[in-house]
Amino acid sequence: MNIHAMRAIYKFEMARTRRTLMQSIISPVISTSLYFVVFGAAIGSRIAQVEGITYGAFIVPGLIMLSLLTQSIANASFGIYFPKFTGTIYELLLAPVSYLEIVVSYVGAAATKSIILGLIILATATLFVPLRIAHPLWMILFLALTAVTFSLVGFIIGIWADGFEKLQLVPLLIVTPLTFLGGSFYSIDMLPPFWQTVTLFNPVVYLISGFRWSFYGIADVSVAVSLAMTLVFMAISLALVAWIFKTGYRLKT
Amino acid sequence: MQPVIAVSNLSKTYASGFRALKHIDLDIRRGEIFALLGPNGAGKTTLISIICGIVNATEGTVAVDGHDIIRDYRAARSMIGLVPQELTTDAFESVWGTVAFSRGLFGKSANPGHIEKVLKDLSLWDKKDSKIITLSGGMKRRLLIAKALSHEPQILFLDEPTAGVDVELRREMWQLVRSLKAGGVTIILTTHYIDEAEEMAERVGVISKGEIILVENKAELMRKLGKKQLTLHLQEPLDTVPPELGDYRLDLSSDRGELIYTYDTQGEQPSIAALLDDLDKAGIRFKDLQTTQSSLEDIFVSLVREDR
Numbered sequence: 001m002n003i004h005a006m007r008a009i010y011k012f013e014m015a016r017t018r019r020t021l022m023q024s025i026i027s028p029v030i031s032t033s034l035y036f037v038v039f040g041a042a043i044g045s046r047i048a049q050v051e052g053i054t055y056g057a058f059i060v061p062g063l064i065m066l067s068l069l070t071q072s073i074a075n076a077s078f079g080i081y082f083p084k085f086t087g088t089i090y091e092l093l094l095a096p097v098s099y100l101e102i103v104v105s106y107v108g109a110a111a112t113k114s115i116i117l118g119l120i121i122l123a124t125a126t127l128f129v130p131l132r133i134a135h136p137l138w139m140i141l142f143l144a145l146t147a148v149t150f151s152l153v154g155f156i157i158g159i160w161a162d163g164f165e166k167l168q169l170v171p172l173l174i175v176t177p178l179t180f181l182g183g184s185f186y187s188i189d190m191l192p193p194f195w196q197t198v199t200l201f202n203p204v205v206y207l208i209s210g211f212r213w214s215f216y217g218i219a220d221v222s223v224a225v226s227l228a229m230t231l232v233f234m235a236i237s238l239a240l241v242a243w244i245f246k247t248g249y250r251l252k253t
Numbered sequence: 254m255q256p257v258i259a260v261s262n263l264s265k266t267y268a269s270g271f272r273a274l275k276h277i278d279l280d281i282r283r284g285e286i287f288a289l290l291g292p293n294g295a296g297k298t299t300l301i302s303i304i305c306g307i308v309n310a311t312e313g314t315v316a317v318d319g320h321d322i323i324r325d326y327r328a329a330r331s332m333i334g335l336v337p338q339e340l341t342t343d344a345f346e347s348v349w350g351t352v353a354f355s356r357g358l359f360g361k362s363a364n365p366g367h368i369e370k371v372l373k374d375l376s377l378w379d380k381k382d383s384k385i386i387t388l389s390g391g392m393k394r395r396l397l398i399a400k401a402l403s404h405e406p407q408i409l410f411l412d413e414p415t416a417g418v419d420v421e422l423r424r425e426m427w428q429l430v431r432s433l434k435a436g437g438v439t440i441i442l443t444t445h446y447i448d449e450a451e452e453m454a455e456r457v458g459v460i461s462k463g464e465i466i467l468v469e470n471k472a473e474l475m476r477k478l479g480k481k482q483l484t485l486h487l488q489e490p491l492d493t494v495p496p497e498l499g500d501y502r503l504d505l506s507s508d509r510g511e512l513i514y515t516y517d518t519q520g521e522q523p524s525i526a527a528l529l530d531d532l533d534k535a536g537i538r539f540k541d542l543q544t545t546q547s548s549l550e551d552i553f554v555s556l557v558r559e560d561r
Contacts, residue, residue, distance in 0.1 A: 002327070008357025012346070019345055087341030091400070093307045095358040096330040252309050253267060 013109030062184030076154030263313035334406030
């Protein structure tokens with residue numbers, strides 16, 4: 001195990017986060033605050049409670065997930081795409097590090113950053129709405145699992161992308177719609193039956209449902225199913241990463 | 254003695270179908286400075302990239318100090334430092350930060366003393382806190398060398414190390430390479446600049462169109478392939494070369510004032526003494542003479558031309 005290398009990569013990535021503090025932390029916090037103002041205070045005041053919880057509080061887990069997903073993908077994809085873009089990736093390929101060590105370091109750094117961000121948004125939320133967290137440990141577990149899984153997805157996107165456009169494409173065209181349609185702002189029960197069935201094919205539903213359960217003890221799908229699905233997504237992402245490194249896809253010719 | 258790098262039957266065909274390397278066999282001796290010469294696109298960088306683990310080989314094997322570069326990649330790679338041809342660096346990281354990063358990446362524990370020495374050796378010490386983006390091209394080149402030396406490699410690859418580097422810096426780099434060699438480091442350099450190979454290398458390999466067409470001691474190469482020319486400045490211009498000197502296949506300069514005798518150093522042609530004797534008999538007088546020896550560059554050009 002090349003611990004020194006893992007530490008070096010992790011430190012390097014975290015230093016990048018510190019250098020880009022403004023866009024990494026502050027801008028998601030501001031945009032989430034805007035959601036609270038618009039959906040929580042302005043519109044939320046006219047919406048009846050959802051399953052016994054004020055609308056403002058109901059959307060908190062979904063909003064955190066929205067940021068967690070987009071930021072995990074953005075961090076991890078950029079972290080590995082940029083060395084490819086500048087060419088400094090040669091050093092990573094040259095070094096005596098295993099693929100597992102590379103993935104753990106990059107994904108670990110990206111996930112750390114988005115978990116910190118998630119917690120900051122959570123703290124911000126308490127300024128706007130009354131919050132309670134029924135299962136704090138589960139909350140942290142879902143936060144961590146989601147951050148890691150989507151950082152893996154981001155890592156894959158970063159390796160696949162061969163231009164800045166592609167780097168933006170997946171988050172914009174797939175992840176954001178899935179999150180908005182994944183029950184961030186509503187309970188699936190509010191949808192017509194047909195759309196409820198369609199929604200069950202959206203992986204993000206399970207993440208948000210499980211996460212919301214850890215707050216309020218209410219869920220669209222059972223928490224066991226949420227956890228299982230989250231682990232399945234993680235396994236799929238891991239398998240893809242393993243394949244990438246085995247074949248050298250987009251890394252080695 | 255076991256070679257420090259053993260390349261055997263190495264081939265590379267890119268996805269485009271381009272055959273960059275064809276059945277390369279090459280041994281690098283421990284502690285030597287080896288120069289790999291070849292025209293653009295000959296396969297120099299591909300060969301180095303495969304040895305270092307950046308490019309996958311299509312067939313064949315490479316062992317670094319006995320460690321297979323695939324099966325035993327950790328042991329093999331920890332020995333190697335590579336200075337790439339392109340100036341690829343981060344932009345916003347500091348000089349110190351990026352060199353320390355490289356050391357960590359190669360699994361070495363932090364050693365500020367060593368990094369300080371490397372930066373000082375490369376005249377980068379006063380830039381240690383600067384962001385890389387603020388460095389000049391020559392400084393970036395030296396930074397890449399510092400990164401490659403950060404983990405105390407036993408084998409150093411320099412891919413076109415002095416491309417775009419000014420004369421003074423080039424001398425400094427040669428000096429550094431010599432001191433590394435003195436410290437027991439094996440150095441493999443690719444270059445376009447023949448004088449660099451001539452100045453530095455002990456052995457020279459010439460690669461052309463994906464094949465190693467020659468590996469030789471530099472001195473031996475110069476002796477074998479080096480041609481000498483004797484130029485005689487005549488007292489009286491000649492209209493033609495006299496027929497009795499036909500054996501020497503002399504050339505007459507366009508102003509007819511010089512006779513040029515080209516001979517190789519293996520001594521299969523008649524000796525200079527015999528020529529001078531025969532000139533005397535033919536009554537040709539000269540006021541001066543000079544000899545020139547072909548450089549590695551001439552040898553290289555003629556080799557690659559033959560291969561085409």
